Amino acid sequence: MKDTVLIVEDETDVVDLIRYNLNKAGFSVLIATDGQAGLSMARESRPDAIVLDLMLPGLDGRSICKALKKSPETEPIPILMLTARGESAERIEGLEIGADDYMTKPFSPRELVLRLKALMRRVRTNPDTEDIGVAPFHINKSTFEIRLEDRRLELTTIEFKLLTLMIERRGRILSRDTLLQDVWGYQNAIDTRTVDTHMRRLREKLGTHASRLETIRGEGYRFNTLSDS
Numbered sequence: 001m002k003d004t005v006l007i008v009e010d011e012t013d014v015v016d017l018i019r020y021n022l023n024k025a026g027f028s029v030l031i032a033t034d035g036q037a038g039l040s041m042a043r044e045s046r047p048d049a050i051v052l053d054l055m056l057p058g059l060d061g062r063s064i065c066k067a068l069k070k071s072p073e074t075e076p077i078p079i080l081m082l083t084a085r086g087e088s089a090e091r092i093e094g095l096e097i098g099a100d101d102y103m104t105k106p107f108s109p110r111e112l113v114l115r116l117k118a119l120m121r122r123v124r125t126n127p128d129t130e131d132i133g134v135a136p137f138h139i140n141k142s143t144f145e146i147r148l149e150d151r152r153l154e155l156t157t158i159e160f161k162l163l164t165l166m167i168e169r170r171g172r173i174l175s176r177d178t179l180l181q182d183v184w185g186y187q188n189a190i191d192t193r194t195v196d197t198h199m200r201r202l203r204e205k206l207g208t209h210a211s212r213l214e215t216i217r218g219e220g221y222r223f224n225t226l227s228d229s
């Protein structure tokens with residue numbers, strides 16, 4: 001059976017573009033052009049994935065996303081949020097309310113299809129609780145794997161532990177002593193520069209997402225939930 005993708009989008013040219021590419025890639029497509037219809041359709045037909053526009057007539061994408069992620073029946077359905085260029089605040093909120101990924105318009109339809117496939121694969125291969133998704137990061141604790149967008153990060157064991165801990169406690173400031181204790185297992189702080197060295201290497205591996213690992217002067221480090229550039 002074909003996988004079904006629900007498109008919730010009010011701009012018909014965008015709908016046509018996505019539909020064409022999804023059909024070509026072998027998906028069945030459902031379409032809703034306003035928020036209320038989108039939400040009902042998602043609940044009734046439980047598609048394999050949803051492409052959700054942020055700005056919609058009626059109910060906006062944010063409310064739809066929240067509603068779907070709150071209910072256990074629809075929570076696992078991956079949501080790819082579409083935002084207009086310049087909606088950076090909204091874009092970030094999109095991730096915080098539980099969208100699994102986002103793309104900014106204008107986007108490459110080919111990339112959209114690839115990302116949807118990746119999202120659906122994740123849901124299927126990782127049904128366990130060992131799984132943490134903080135888009136665009138995705139941690140699998142049972143395989144010690146962290147993916148960033150769709151790239152597997154090559155990490156040492158310490159780097160894996162460090163990044164996992166930072167993501168699990170995202171938004172909070174973690175002191176070097178705390179990190180030494182919880183990541184390295186040191187009871188007495190030895191040289192806290194160890195943390196800085198590893199943090200630097202980790203940032204290099206994160207590339208354009210390096211700024212998610214923030215240095216808080218005089219205090220420690222924080223995995224930033226707000227910026228993504």
Ligand code: CA
Nearest residue numbers: 010053055056
């Ligand atoms: Ca729109």
